[in-house]
Amino acid sequence: MVIEMKSLNFKKKYKEMLKDGSKVATLRLGRKNYKENEMVKVIAGNEFVGIARIVKVRHITWDELKKEDAMLEGLKSKKELKKELKNIYGKFDGKEEFTQIVFEFVGDKNGGNKKV
Numbered sequence: 001m002v003i004e005m006k007s008l009n010f011k012k013k014y015k016e017m018l019k020d021g022s023k024v025a026t027l028r029l030g031r032k033n034y035k036e037n038e039m040v041k042v043i044a045g046n047e048f049v050g051i052a053r054i055v056k057v058r059h060i061t062w063d064e065l066k067k068e069d070a071m072l073e074g075l076k077s078k079k080e081l082k083k084e085l086k087n088i089y090g091k092f093d094g095k096e097e098f099t100q101i102v103f104e105f106v107g108d109k110n111g112g113n114k115k116v
Helices: 012-020 067-072 078-089
Strands: 007-010 025-029 039-044 047-061 097-108
Touching (some): 007 012, 012 047, 025 078
Antiparallel strands (some): 039 047
């Protein structure tokens, strides 16, 4: 039996941030089915980057997000995060629910572990 590993897909521009650990979270519109300690493939711009372990999953509205959540995304502010999310999802209001997935990059495409 083959078990398919889930993926986290990102724009190509996030590839280096994912690899260097400056982006350790992602927000997905709606309720997504990821679980803590689940291993996932990391894809950036249709390129396999490596494997990550999901550290934390929470469902949260836009209004509940803090600046610290934007920083986990590798961004400086909630305003910058909103701009990025609008580019992906279009308009949304403060009551929209997101799934926040915090992850740890554990290995690159060559099988090596990320240096910490």
